[in-house]
Amino acid sequence: MARPFLFGTNFKMNQTPTESAEFYRQLAASVQIPSDTHLFVIPPYTSLAAVTVVAGQPPHQIWVGAQNVHWAPEGAYTGEISVGMLLALDVDLVLLGHAERRRYFHEPDVELNRKVLAAVGANLRVLLAVGETAEERSFGVGGETVLRQLKIGLHDVPPEQLGLIQIAYEPVWSIGAGGTPASPEDVEPIARLIRSGCADMFGETRTSGDRGSGGDIPILYGGSVDPSNAGTFTALPDIDGLFVGRAAWTVEGFLATYRAGYEGKSTSR
Ligand code: PEP
Numbered sequence: 001m002a003r004p005f006l007f008g009t010n011f012k013m014n015q016t017p018t019e020s021a022e023f024y025r026q027l028a029a030s031v032q033i034p035s036d037t038h039l040f041v042i043p044p045y046t047s048l049a050a051v052t053v054v055a056g057q058p059p060h061q062i063w064v065g066a067q068n069v070h071w072a073p074e075g076a077y078t079g080e081i082s083v084g085m086l087l088a089l090d091v092d093l094v095l096l097g098h099a100e101r102r103r104y105f106h107e108p109d110v111e112l113n114r115k116v117l118a119a120v121g122a123n124l125r126v127l128l129a130v131g132e133t134a135e136e137r138s139f140g141v142g143g144e145t146v147l148r149q150l151k152i153g154l155h156d157v158p159p160e161q162l163g164l165i166q167i168a169y170e171p172v173w174s175i176g177a178g179g180t181p182a183s184p185e186d187v188e189p190i191a192r193l194i195r196s197g198c199a200d201m202f203g204e205t206r207t208s209g210d211r212g213s214g215g216d217i218p219i220l221y222g223g224s225v226d227p228s229n230a231g232t233f234t235a236l237p238d239i240d241g242l243f244v245g246r247a248a249w250t251v252e253g254f255l256a257t258y259r260a261g262y263e264g265k266s267t268s269r
Contacts, residue, residue: 003218005234005265006166006241007258008040008127009248010067010095011047020047021054026251028054028061037262040065040127042095045081052090063092065127068101071114083122093125097153099172109152116153120161127166127220127243128153130194134173142171143193150197162202162212167194167219168243174223175245181224184232191238194219227256231264240265 011020020043033039040063043051051064070080086094096115101107112128119126130149132142150167157165169190174182198214205215221233222243233239242261248254 002036002269003216003240005034005037005262006040006218006220007037007244007261008042008063008065008241009244009254010042010065010098011044011249012067012100012245013044014249015043015047017047017050020044021050023251024051024054024062024064027254030251030255031062031258033061034262038063039258040093042067042093048086048089048091055090058090058092060090060092063125064090065093065095065125066091067095067098069094069096069115069119069124071111071118073118083118083124087122087124091124093127094119095127095129095168097129097149099129099131099170099175103172109149112149112153113155116165117156120157120164123161123164125164125166127168129168129170129222129243131170131172131175131223132190137171137173143190146190147193147197150194151201154198154201157202159202159212162214162216165217166241167198167217168222169194169219169239170222170243177246179224181229184236187221187233187239188236191219191221191236195238225257225261227253227260230257230261231267234261234264235268237268 042065055064066086069083070077097112116126130146132145136142136145171182198217202214205213218240220241220243221239225242225244226247244257247257
């Protein structure tokens with residue numbers, strides 16, 4: 001069975017609750033989502049309640065994601081948010097390990113692993129972001145970095161919870177306003193490496209019942225994606241979707257980039 005196509009955006013530290021809710025309302029009203037596809041938006045914490053009200057009762061047509069979560073169920077962690085708090089708002093997914101969290105907030109892989117396990121243990125989907133810096137790439141250890149982030153991040157995830165995991169490959173040198181767009185030739189070998197890392201950890205093919213395998217984990221690409229290049233990344237065999245920043249921060253941009261990416265995948269299947 002083909003892996004699903006995924007497409008979504010992270011608003012980072014932008015938007016008020018009213019703006020995020022309006023974005024979601026307009027997007028939901030403008031899009032027909034094929035059965036092989038999942039769309040998602042990841043607003044800031046302060047917008048989550050307003051967006052999930054617009055999204056209505058779960059299952060949500062468009063997943064609503066949070067940008068981070070703490071690993072502990074509760075306690076003396078001022079400023080942090082627990083998995084239970086997100087689930088109480090009907091949040092569908094949590095982004096973990098974004099390059100900005102790793103860089104500015106010094107989130108190490110072992111802490112990210114605790115967060116991944118806390119989320120999947122409570123049945124919350126995870127989008128784990130991995131990616132090498134320009135410096136690591138220049139020393140020829142980009143692949144090692146990505147595999148380390150993947151293998152520590154997903155350590156001990158039970159096979160029956162693998163269906164909750166998706167990976168976003170985001171080379172740090174290609175994301176955000178100062179980023180250099182990557183080419184599909186840059187992305188292809190790392191996507192293949194992530195795929196084989198997932199297979200090493202969890203096996204390649206589905207074995208039985210609800211137990212997932214490494215071959216089932218969707219891999220998204222992110223970094224300076226826009227409608228002009230989206231389809232070139234999704235045409236790659238190991239890329240199952242896109243995780244987009246700036247180009248998807250308007251409803252029109254979201255739809256144009258999603259459609260270009262979906263078309264690239266459909267024509268390559
Ligand atoms: C990101 O920051 O995760 C990202 C993909 O940003 P952009 O698409 O703007 O490069």
